[in-house]
Amino acid sequence: MAQSTSSVITLNVNGEKRTLPVDHRTTLLDALRERLDLTGTKKGCDQGQCGACTVLIDGRRAVSCLQLAVAAEGREITTIEGLADGDQLHPVQQAFLDLDGFQCGYCTPGQICSALAVIEEHAAGWPSAATTDVRPEAGVPPLTADEIRERMSGNLCRCGAYVSIVQAVARAAGVETAQAAPALPQQGRTEEGTAA
Amino acid sequence: MDFLRPASWEEALAAKAEHPTAVPIAGGTDVMVEINFDHRRPDVLLDLNRIGELQEWEVGEETVRLGASVPYTRIIERLRGELPGLALAGHTVGSPQIRNRGSVGGNLGAASPAGDSHPALLAAGAEVEAVSVRGTRMIPVEEFYTGVKRNCLEADELIRAVHIKKADGPQQFSKVGTRNAMVIAVCAFGLALHPETRTVKTGIGSAAPTPIRARAAEEFLNAALEEAGLWDNGRIIPPSVARQFAELVSGAANPIDDVRGSAAYRRHALGVMARRTLGWTWDEYRGNERSARCA
Numbered sequence: 001m002a003q004s005t006s007s008v009i010t011l012n013v014n015g016e017k018r019t020l021p022v023d024h025r026t027t028l029l030d031a032l033r034e035r036l037d038l039t040g041t042k043k044g045c046d047q048g049q050c051g052a053c054t055v056l057i058d059g060r061r062a063v064s065c066l067q068l069a070v071a072a073e074g075r076e077i078t079t080i081e082g083l084a085d086g087d088q089l090h091p092v093q094q095a096f097l098d099l100d101g102f103q104c105g106y107c108t109p110g111q112i113c114s115a116l117a118v119i120e121e122h123a124a125g126w127p128s129a130a131t132t133d134v135r136p137e138a139g140v141p142p143l144t145a146d147e148i149r150e151r152m153s154g155n156l157c158r159c160g161a162y163v164s165i166v167q168a169v170a171r172a173a174g175v176e177t178a179q180a181a182p183a184l185p186q187q188g189r190t191e192e193g194t195a196a
Numbered sequence: 197m198d199f200l201r202p203a204s205w206e207e208a209l210a211a212k213a214e215h216p217t218a219v220p221i222a223g224g225t226d227v228m229v230e231i232n233f234d235h236r237r238p239d240v241l242l243d244l245n246r247i248g249e250l251q252e253w254e255v256g257e258e259t260v261r262l263g264a265s266v267p268y269t270r271i272i273e274r275l276r277g278e279l280p281g282l283a284l285a286g287h288t289v290g291s292p293q294i295r296n297r298g299s300v301g302g303n304l305g306a307a308s309p310a311g312d313s314h315p316a317l318l319a320a321g322a323e324v325e326a327v328s329v330r331g332t333r334m335i336p337v338e339e340f341y342t343g344v345k346r347n348c349l350e351a352d353e354l355i356r357a358v359h360i361k362k363a364d365g366p367q368q369f370s371k372v373g374t375r376n377a378m379v380i381a382v383c384a385f386g387l388a389l390h391p392e393t394r395t396v397k398t399g400i401g402s403a404a405p406t407p408i409r410a411r412a413a414e415e416f417l418n419a420a421l422e423e424a425g426l427w428d429n430g431r432i433i434p435p436s437v438a439r440q441f442a443e444l445v446s447g448a449a450n451p452i453d454d455v456r457g458s459a460a461y462r463r464h465a466l467g468v469m470a471r472r473t474l475g476w477t478w479d480e481y482r483g484n485e486r487s488a489r490c491a
Contacts, residue, residue: 003239003240005198024197024198024199025231027228027232047229047233048225048228048229048293048294054293060269060296061292061296063294065228065232066228066229066232067297068199068228068241070199070201071199071245118292127272127287128287128292129287129288129376153376154292154294154377
């Protein structure tokens with residue numbers, strides 16, 4: 001029996017229907033970048049470790065490198081290109097700009113898509129591994145820096161812009177930055193004025 | 197590579213019977229890595245994402261029937277009361293993005309000794325519901341793993357669900373890795389107290405060719421708890437008993453040296469995790485206000 005190795009699929013990307021033939025092995029990431037010219041989504045590791053290719057699929061964040069394009073048919077896909085409303089940036093995008101939540105910018109589209117989901121997941125009451133008490137009756141704690149760091153842990157930044165990323169996510173979530181500010185140790189100084 | 201997208205469970209079973217070499221794919225967090233890096237070239241992929249019932253679960257009297265494709269995110273959010281050990285293990289799977297897609301069915305299908313859900317399943321007690329066009333069989337999870345990345349599924353079988361015993365006491369999960377997110381476990385340990393049967397069950401991950409229970413350690417602890425009447429009097433477990441339990445857990449492992457850690461380190465870490473998880477769960481059993489925490 002002759003096997004079929006490709007299919008014509010219709011992807012719903014950023015509210016637009018795009019029809020294209022794809023080899024079955026094509027990942028959603030490659031389809032977006034190479035076939036649909038949506039190069040905002042980045043390829044970092046191609047094995048789900050770095051988060052640079054994070055997009056929203058039916059509103060949930062997922063790494064597009066571990067998703068076959070052919071299996072994404074019928075799902076609602078949102079990429080970084082679909083977040084702004086014309087010239088009006090999405091609040092998460094604006095927060096990353098205002099607080100320098102990046103350096104080289106390569107991981108930023110994935111960081112922003114992930115951050116969007118972090119804010120929604122937290123609002124929906126999902127616990128994280130930083131949530132010390134995960135008993136159902138305990139509720140979900142506020143979006144502290146620790147919570148943001150844990151919830152953003154699927155997105156690596158090789159420039160190490162994490163401090164600003166955490167602040168940007170906190171601002172976009174409407175959390176007081178003081179509350180979300182990372183608790184960095186005071187190097188070489190304590191309140192008593194002695195070396196730590 | 198042919199790509200099959202059955203719209204129903206019956207269609208999926210028929211397709212698996214017709215194409216026994218077809219590789220089932222749900223979240224894709226394991227299979228896709230192998231495809232992207234050309235480690236595996238399946239001639240047929242069987243996409244299970246259109247089958248709604250695989251994403252559902254039912255909470256029964258004694259067990260939760262967890263659909264094979266229920267993502268970890270759902271387990272953490274909705275089932276952490278019934279399946280606390282699995283929810284804690286789920287928190288350590290990959291990253292949030294991976295947890296939105298990865299599932300216990302996938303962990304079982306891949307049968308990697310490092311799969312995070314295995315220790316929790318072993319400790320809680322679970323059966324795998326394996327189905328083919330020939331019928332359904334229930335496989336105790338202990339018997340499901342047959343070797344490194346091997347399970348006892350027949351070529352025409354698919355995992356429909358996992359039936360996991362609802363917690364009747366505190367459960368814990370602990371995992372050693374180089375960072376919190378995106379690590380394959382160096383080794384992992386799950387522990388569940390079962391006050392109803394006055395037994396303790398364990399699960400060891402990433403420290404033997406397959407996930408295993410530390411049976412000698414369980415038997416020792418069961419006898420020690422019984423003898424001292426600790427289930428009734430709620431006293432603390434004597435340190436000597438905890439130490440002996442930890443040593444027996446270490447001894448149950450059969451680890452290897454690899455890039456992630458040495459065999460000796462794995463044995464040592466397992467003992468530490470065994471002692472700690474026992475302390476945490478026993479504290480919780482004794483009614484202390486200590487919260488259910490991850491290691």
